[in-house]
Structure formats: C-alpha cells, structure tokens
Amino acid sequence: MGKVITLGEIMLRFSTNQGTRLPQSDKLNVHYGGGEANVAISLANYGHTVSFASKVPNNSLGEAVKKHLKRYGVGTETLLFGGNRLGTYYVESGIGQRAASVVYDRAHSSFSEMTFNEWSEEILFSEADIFHISGITPALSHQWRTLTLELMKAAKRKCCKISFDINYRGKLWTQKEAGSVLKMLLPYVDYCSAGYMDAIHLLEIAPRPEEELSYYYKKMQAHYPNIQVFYSTKRTVTSASDNELTGTLWMNETYYESKPQLICPVVDRVGGGDAFCGGVLHGLLTKENPQDIIEFATAASALKHTVEGDCNQFSEEEVNSFLAAGSGKIIR
Numbered sequence: 001m002g003k004v005i006t007l008g009e010i011m012l013r014f015s016t017n018q019g020t021r022l023p024q025s026d027k028l029n030v031h032y033g034g035g036e037a038n039v040a041i042s043l044a045n046y047g048h049t050v051s052f053a054s055k056v057p058n059n060s061l062g063e064a065v066k067k068h069l070k071r072y073g074v075g076t077e078t079l080l081f082g083g084n085r086l087g088t089y090y091v092e093s094g095i096g097q098r099a100a101s102v103v104y105d106r107a108h109s110s111f112s113e114m115t116f117n118e119w120s121e122e123i124l125f126s127e128a129d130i131f132h133i134s135g136i137t138p139a140l141s142h143q144w145r146t147l148t149l150e151l152m153k154a155a156k157r158k159c160c161k162i163s164f165d166i167n168y169r170g171k172l173w174t175q176k177e178a179g180s181v182l183k184m185l186l187p188y189v190d191y192c193s194a195g196y197m198d199a200i201h202l203l204e205i206a207p208r209p210e211e212e213l214s215y216y217y218k219k220m221q222a223h224y225p226n227i228q229v230f231y232s233t234k235r236t237v238t239s240a241s242d243n244e245l246t247g248t249l250w251m252n253e254t255y256y257e258s259k260p261q262l263i264c265p266v267v268d269r270v271g272g273g274d275a276f277c278g279g280v281l282h283g284l285l286t287k288e289n290p291q292d293i294i295e296f297a298t299a300a301s302a303l304k305h306t307v308e309g310d311c312n313q314f315s316e317e318e319v320n321s322f323l324a325a326g327s328g329k330i331i332r
C-alpha cells in the first residue's frame, strides 16, 4: 500500500430529490463534495495511508468536515482551520433525458482565499508516494494558479509522483484560461486524467473525428513526455438514468480499454470520475498489469454511480467481487 496526499477544496453539497427542481425544493439532501477529497476517500477505502490537505473555517462546519474525513479513515493533519466560510454547492438531480446541473456558492471560501502556502513541505509530502491535485483548484483564483505550481514543484523535490485530474469546470473558468494554466502545470505531472475533449479544447490538439482516443493520448504524450499515464472514461449516455461506462488507459505507450460496465439506473453520477481516478491510483500503487488497473477503476466508478453522494463507498474486496460477479447478481 502507498501513502498519498490529495489537496483541494471540500464543500457541503445540497441536492434535490430526483424529480424536483431547485427553485421548488423545500428540503435538500446533504453530503460533502470535492474532487480531491473524494479521491482521498476512495484510497482510504482501499487501505492506503492518505491525508487530505485543505482549509476550512474554524467553526462547527469546519469541525464537521474533519469528522467526515476521519469517518472514512482519511488523515486530517494537513487540514487547516481559518478563513471565512465553507464553500457549498447545489445539485439539481437529473432524471430521464434531463441532465443534473450544479450551482456553486463557493466565493470567499476559506480554501479559495488562501494566498500563500500555509503547509510545511516536510509535513505535507513526507514519505508520500503520490501528490494528487486537480484542475478545479487553479480555477478558484489567480493566487491558486501560482500556489498549485509551487506545490507541484515542492512535491517533485520530495520525489512524489504528481497525479493531476484536469477536471475542467466551465462554471469556474474559460477554456482559454484553463488551457494557458495547464501548459504551465502539465510539465510537472506524472499521471493525468484527461479525455479527448480536454485534448481538443484545452490542449489545442487538432480534432480528427476518424481517430480513436489512443490517437489523442499519443499526441498528449508527445507534448508532455513526462506524463507516463493518461486515463479517462468513455460514457455512452442513453438517458440520465442509464449509462455504459468504459475505462481507458494509456500506459507503457500502449492503449488499454476495460470491458464496458452498464449502469442502470444511475443513482448519482457526481463523483464517478473521482472514483475512477481513485481506482487508477490504487491500481498504479498495487497492480502490475495495466488491464487489471483499468478493469478495477471502471468497476469502482460504476459502483459509485449506484450510491447517493460524491464519495465512493466500496472497499477493494467489494469492487473485486463486483468485477468477478458482474452486475445484477446477489451476493450471498
């Protein structure tokens, strides 16, 4: 097992019940969300030593975040307290052909207003194998663009592998802004979650509709030869409650695809990408065979779609038995 540090913003998430729009809701379900916190929880579920670095207000909401992370076995020694508020976001659940939609209310949060590195490099990266961060963080402020780069460089000095999920969020910044920041960050990355939309719209790789995903991975690696592993999912969406998910991986200059996983019905898609990322990182830390890595990560993501909330709720054993049994079986 390995030691992993993930860093990012954690938020309170409020979501409607299916079939209810936000403006008509008089009750909302409460969960925690945040891409990097979700990855930390997946890895803790699989038995890794993992700590989450963030900043939350020094009040009972911040204390509740700490309890949430501890409940899953995520280390909180790098969770800072201070600042003004805990970011929140609202999810209007999708149903049938109507997609889910998100409203962020995270301006002036304790994390987004950080202006300098408040962590000690020693504490943050000591004995860590992987430092995981995502494109959501540099989207939060100009200061975070500089800080993300600084932290990546510091992690490299400590010989950590850098894992980066592009996680483009169009409600936080434009493609142009994201593209120019990515150019600065990607030279430090070892493992990258990026799909063909990222390649075309953010990394300026000319679209070639006749080409498969492997073409884009090859092109991205030609631009960034430091990145050893690329991965993403291909999703066939038949409706908001019915998806087929295929995991893809570029590793050792070879393209791998998982068998497709049918998710029917989709209970909650949010966090599916983080569960996939957690599965890939777990695979990179523990598995030899790239095909096994991508099968595990895709199954982990498929399972996440069956539960409410952003976090993966399944252990390594449960993901493996889902893989072995296939969907739709009773486990006795």
Ligand SMILES: O=C(O)C(=O)C[C@H](O)[C@H](O)CO
Residues within 6 Å of the ligand: 032, 033, 034, 035, 036, 038, 136, 169, 270, 271, 272, 273, 274, 310
């Ligand atoms: O969108 C964000 O900024 C979040 O981190 C919220 C969710 O947890 C995330 O999108 C899931 O990947």
